[in-house]
Amino acid sequence: MKKIIIANWKMKLGIKESIDLTKKIKNDLIKQDAKIYDKILAINDKWKKRLDLVICPSFVSLSEIKKIIANTGIYLGSQDIFWEEKGAYTGEICASMLKEAGAKYVIIGHSERRKHLKETDEMANKKLKLAFEGGLIPILCIGETFEERKEERTDCVIIKQLLNALENIDIKKDKELIIAYEPVWAIGFKAGKAIEPAEADLSAKIIKNSLLNLFSQKFIDNNIKIIYGGSVSEKDAKSFLDQPNICGALIGTASLDAEKFLKIIKSIN
Numbered sequence: 666m667k668k669i670i671i672a673n674w675k676m677k678l679g680i681k682e683s684i685d686l687t688k689k690i691k692n693d694l695i696k697q698d699a700k701i702y703d704k705i706l707a708i709n710d711k712w713k714k715r716l717d718l719v720i721c722p723s724f725v726s727l728s729e730i731k732k733i734i735a736n737t738g739i740y741l742g743s744q745d746i747f748w749e750e751k752g753a754y755t756g757e758i759c760a761s762m763l764k765e766a767g768a769k770y771v772i773i774g775h776s777e778r779r780k781h782l783k784e785t786d787e788m789a790n791k792k793l794k795l796a797f798e799g800g801l802i803p804i805l806c807i808g809e810t811f812e813e814r815k816e817e818r819t820d821c822v823i824i825k826q827l828l829n830a831l832e833n834i835d836i837k838k839d840k841e842l843i844i845a846y847e848p849v850w851a852i853g854f855k856a857g858k859a860i861e862p863a864e865a866d867l868s869a870k871i872i873k874n875s876l877l878n879l880f881s882q883k884f885i886d887n888n889i890k891i892i893y894g895g896s897v898s899e900k901d902a903k904s905f906l907d908q909p910n911i912c913g914a915l916i917g918t919a920s921l922d923a924e925k926f927l928k929i930i931k932s933i934n
């Protein structure tokens with residue numbers, strides 16, 4: 666299965682900074698040796714065979730980034746979505762708006778939203794439904810806190826989050842789902858040492874096994890990717906992605922530095 670690398674820029678870059686960083690990444694990955702009728706002919710596209718690359722900037726930057734990455738094979742993702750398609754919901758953004766702005770993917774249930782905005786599994790469930798209906802590929806984030814890990818409750822916490830979020834969700838044969846295992850305590854580099862790749866892989870395996878309650882093995886193998894997120898850096902990205910059950914990474918801090926992020930992309934084979 667093709668691996669996936671997703672950059673989560675959180676609320677860290679303004680529009681101009683997002684444009685600059687996207688251009689740095691694009692100019693390195695896409696050699697614009699020829700321009701035919703305004704279409705970029707990508708010569709240096711070896712990385713595309715190995716992985717899908719997704720950038721998730723803030724809502725306000727989506728449209729600008731869409732223009733920069735047009736015809737490059739780099740995809741755009743949003744950091745959130747609302748669970749209704751239209752109506753009086755001040756401040757919210759629906760699937761069709763995100764698609765119009767260029768998004769193909771959407772992050773749902775990130776632990777920072779669960780913590781600061783009190784988002785619940787039930788909300789994640791409603792957002793997943795709308796994302797699928799709206800033709801976006803959801804990136805569902807689940808993961809335990811440090812306390813939950815200390816109390817050896819990691820497995821039951823992640824299984825509960827997973828099954829609650831996917832309750833009554835009917836995923837059509839042609840749809841994809843990405844599940845990001847993100848231990849809350851490993852996010853943001855502040856927490857000290859990140860998780861060992863083998864431990865992250867064990868959680869990914871538990872997630873995969875739990876999915877068998879809902880989907881066939883064939884569907885899981887073909888349509889669902891389990892990825893890891895939490896302090897992934899250019900030094901350890903490969904060791905996470907080499908694990909048998911981990912098919913990609915959701916990267917915050919290290920994706921804000923073009924050089925580090927490009928090193929990660931090039932380290933994946």
Ligand code: PGA
Nearest residue numbers: 852853895896916917918
């Ligand atoms: P981090 O963030 O790479 O800075 O730990 C990952 C995430 O929150 O998705």
